[in-house]
Amino acid sequence: MSRDFEFKQLLRALRSGIISEATFESEMKCLEGGTMTNGNGAGGFTAFGKTYGSERAAVISFLDKVRAGEANGGEAFAAWAQVCTTDCIRSGIRMVAEREAYHARIFGQRLMELGGEQRAGATDEGRKFCAYLGNAAIPDTEKLLKFTQLVGKPEDAIKPICEFAASLKEDVSTKEALRLFAEDELSTAKWLWESCAALNAPKKEAASASM
Numbered sequence: 001m002s003r004d005f006e007f008k009q010l011l012r013a014l015r016s017g018i019i020s021e022a023t024f025e026s027e028m029k030c031l032e033g034g035t036m037t038n039g040n041g042a043g044g045f046t047a048f049g050k051t052y053g054s055e056r057a058a059v060i061s062f063l064d065k066v067r068a069g070e071a072n073g074g075e076a077f078a079a080w081a082q083v084c085t086t087d088c089i090r091s092g093i094r095m096v097a098e099r100e101a102y103h104a105r106i107f108g109q110r111l112m113e114l115g116g117e118q119r120a121g122a123t124d125e126g127r128k129f130c131a132y133l134g135n136a137a138i139p140d141t142e143k144l145l146k147f148t149q150l151v152g153k154p155e156d157a158i159k160p161i162c163e164f165a166a167s168l169k170e171d172v173s174t175k176e177a178l179r180l181f182a183e184d185e186l187s188t189a190k191w192l193w194e195s196c197a198a199l200n201a202p203k204k205e206a207a208s209a210s211m
């Protein structure tokens with residue numbers, strides 16, 4: 001993100017009353033100070049293999065993408081809950097849907113506070129995931145398997161979030177929110193992995209017994 005673009009974003013945020021004059025001034029100072037005050041090195045701020053002009057720019061980019069992804073996740077799990085026929089996981093899936101949706105709201109709010117714009121939308125992949133989970137013809141056991149394949153090991157899945165949170169030095173508000181977010185995602189993924197193992201086990205045993 002160019003400095004000119006960041007300046008325009010800040011100005012827009014000030015004009016629309018999203019940030020106060022004091023916040024605008026302090027953010028401007030950071031911008032004027034460039035990467036020396038706002039980056040994690042002389043060449044900018046590096047996150048997810050990309051170099052951003054500043055920590056703030058990296059945070060804004062991340063928040064926007066994760067907000068869109070979580071909103072999609074919220075819709076997808078809510079759609080699954082509606083067609084879920086397995087009693088023991090239905091309420092848990094509703095809880096996961098709420099988690100995803102509230103992550104999207106909190107990150108959207110933080111994005112606004114930083115003067116960022118909601119640019120990212122649902123991706124093709126996200127839309128497909130939503131349609132898949134909402135498909136009543138697909139058994140819950142298969143959806144659980146698909147999720148575990150897609151997300152991978154829970155501890156590995158949250159690593160990038162933890163690393164990004166650890167790298168933030170200035171935006172402590174986002175940093176702490178991301179630490180909690182990682183715990184939520186870990187809990188969700190672990191529960192879905194455990195449900196997957198429990199509900200798919202009898203099937204596997206029956207299959208091997210009939211062989």
Ligand SMILES: [Fe+2]
Binds near residue numbers: 100103
């Ligand atoms: Fe999520």
